[in-house]
Amino acid sequence: MGFHSFRSPYDWSRIDPYRRGAEQCPGGLVDLSVGSPVDPVPRSVKEALAAAADDGQARGYPKTTGDGLLRQAATDWFRRRRGVDPDAIGADLVPTVGSKEAVALMASLLHLGPGDRVVQPRVSYPTYAIGTQLAGAQVTTVDDPADTDSWMNLPGVRAIWINSPGNPSGRIIDRAGLAKIVRAARSIGATVLSDECYALLDWSEPDQVGRNAQIPASPCILESEVCGGDASGILCLYSMSKQSNMAGYRAALVAGDAQLVKAMTAYRKQVGLIVPGPVQRAMRAALEDGEAVRVQRNIYARRLHALDEALSSYGYDAVMPQGGLYIWAPARSGDCWADMADLSRLGILASPGEFYGDGHYLRFSSTITDEQLELALGRLRSAA
Incomplete structure (x- = not known):
């Protein structure tokens, strides 16, 4: 079976400068870059x-x-x-x-x-x-x-x-x-x-x-x-x-x-x-626990709708996805890395579309706490 070498732009160290910039914002970093769940595991x-x-x-x-x-x-x-x-x-x-x-x-x-x-x-x-x-x-x-x-x-x-x-x-x-x-x-x-x-x-x-x-x-x-x-x-x-x-x-x-x-x-x-x-x-x-899945669905639906509205108010052509956890939006500048720099000044970290095959887009994740979401919403709306 043996492993061959691989090539990929999927290197999270490339966003570290934008992370450090966002961390300097009053109130700290709001990380919308990674789709890692933050809510409780079902009882x-x-x-x-x-x-x-x-x-x-x-x-x-x-x-x-x-x-x-x-x-x-x-x-x-x-x-x-x-x-x-x-x-x-x-x-x-x-x-x-x-x-x-x-x-x-x-x-x-x-x-x-x-x-x-x-x-x-x-x-x-x-x-x-x-x-x-x-x-x-x-x-x-x-x-x-x-x-x-x-x-x-x-x-x-x-x-x-x-x-x-x-x-x-x-x-x-x-x-x-x-x-x-x-x-x-x-x-x-x-x-x-x-x-x-x-x-x-x-x-x-x-x-x-x-x-x-x-x-x-x-x-x-x-x-x-x-x-x-x-x-x-x-x-x-x-x-x-x-x-x-x-x-x-x-x-x-x-x-x-x-x-x-x-x-x-x-x-x-x-x-x-x-x-x-x-x-x-x-x-x-x-x-077997369908009710826990339903509760989590409702949480993600609410977060996605709120994030969609705030990103749109800031100038992104954002739409509610058909499914999943992310909003996939064209970069306002046309280049994901330029937008990464712009968002870092608001204390927000997104995921560059280049990682997923299109450098003209950004991915915004809904896997954040409600407190972090409110920070992101307030910053995007106030900067609109």
Whole structure:
């Protein structure tokens, strides 16, 4: 499998000068740059973790495939929240140590290498490209993977990354677009890799009223309407980091083509990529606690709407995203780094669009406390 060298503009040390400048502002820094959750972990998750701290899964070696309780909870979650019956479509699943390691290792675990091509959105999460480069394969970017004519006739295409809702843009690919991608990938023998970690943060549809009402979710690549009732050649990634503030737990999973999952799991066993037993129990609680997800959704929706309004008043062409945690806005100056300097004088740190593939944009995160949000809103409005 071996690691090759990688090249990426995704280097957070490059924003340190802007961070230091923002820290000099009266009242200190407001950091809108990183999508790291700041709100409390749900009580159900903390209690599950504590209860499992000294059980058999903690004292002994946990299962790479996930214990039976987690596997059942994940299967039930796909049926309940995503409209997917994993058993009916020939899908299996495996928990991963956060979604980033799953993304970064995916091309290598699929045995891709020199001569192989992996397609991804031009504007996207940087680790897709880094993972492809680590495998020695070629990165090919396209404006829209749903425009299958842009990639399906290229030589050597072995995998296609999609991300819906997308980071940083928040764009959601509809079912017709997803199905088109699946058909095109199958026609050339390529694997579809669908990163859906923001799936329950879909703002394109209004929430239903009531405690037991269904939480809106973006379309899943494993829905029968999309995949034709067959998980072959498809892998779906999901994370508890965003829906349940569990980034530090490193709790995620990959589901899809049972043969691909089985092959990847064999490597994961040997390398030791195993989610700790107590964390597996915490993952189960997170998947089962829909009310905690609803509460967190409401918090992010409120913050995003407020941030959208304040950025717009300051002069940004900002819009509420279709999904996810970020506002992706064109730089007022036309250059993300010039805007970074301007915002630092207000004590605000954003994320430069160059990190995600477009230096003419900035990404603003809603993963800040309400107190920090109020500081940001006041500074943007007063400077408008």
